[in-house]
Amino acid sequence: MLFQILSYLRFLAGSGNAHGLHSPFVFGLYAHVVNHSGHFAAYEAVETRRQELLADPTSIQVRDFGAGSHTGAGRTRRLRDIARTAAKPPKLGQLLFRLVNHFQPRTIVELGTSLGLTTAYLSAANSRARVLTFEGCPQTAAVARQTFQQLELPAVELIEGNLDDTLAPTLAALPTPVDFAFFDGNHRYEPTVRYFEQLNRYRTDLSVFVLDDIHWSEEMEQAWATIKQHPDVTVTVDLFFIGLVFFRRNQPKQHFSLRFDNPFDNLLERVKWLAS
Secondary structure: HHHHHHHHHHHHOOOOOOOOOHHHHHHHHHHHOOOOOOOOOOOHHHHHHHHHHHOOOOOOOOOOOOOOOOOOOOOOEEEEHHHHOOOOOOOHHHHHHHHHHHOOOEEEEEEOOOOOOHHHHHHHOOOOOOEEEEOOOOHHHHHHHHHHHHHHOOOOOEEEOOOHHHHHHHHHHOOOOOOEEEEOOOHHHHHHHHHHHHOOOOEEEEEEEEEEOOOOOOOOOOOHHHOOOOOOOOOEEOOOOOEEOOOOOOOOOEEEEEOOOOOOHHHHHHHHHHHO
8 A cells, every 4th residue: 555655646746637738649538538527327337236246245255366455355255345445446447438438449358357347337338349358266257247247238258267378269269359458457567568468469559458556566567667668559648547558550659647637536535445
């Protein structure tokens, strides 16, 4: 937690907002998508499911292939605790919804399903998109399937198992490129960069990659720095909690650090979310 707070203070010192943005593409994205304040009807169904999970005392056995949790949670966890501490907060889920709604990808890949709330936002934003989501924990995956069934999201395909075993063959079998990818499967340097390289082989110049928790740890900051410098990457946007990656050949190589709404509200929201 202390690392995240210090990272956020450093981020505030080097970040800005729409004023002074000289990239029309990033300005439009930031002003009309990232900081869009309107409400979509699809939010309500996902948040209703979140409230159900937040009240569910059922315990499951969690199998974690990644870097673990800052909360120190053990393997036996209640669904309401997972929904409170591991699921992405509404503000970030809804940002992902707006990104998908804006770019209208045909094939979406999500690394890390958890309880399926973020997946639901990705799928609800474009009913015509094929959503492939990967989850390593069998009992967590079972709850996510309940989420998809309840929210009537037939386009979601959940691939269960260790990402190291499931990602490559699934990508190789895809009939279309990966237009949108959300990375939330392993918060360590080597797997994050490796998964990025794997997905990079299957994207187009218009694909959008979103990396979660890029300032979660020193390893994740290092992974983010490596991806920013990748020769195929042209534009990145650091919103602190997530990072956006673009491959548009007509864009000069630029890196932006931009504040997502009120920066101190976000800091307090994340601290309360993890500490509760």
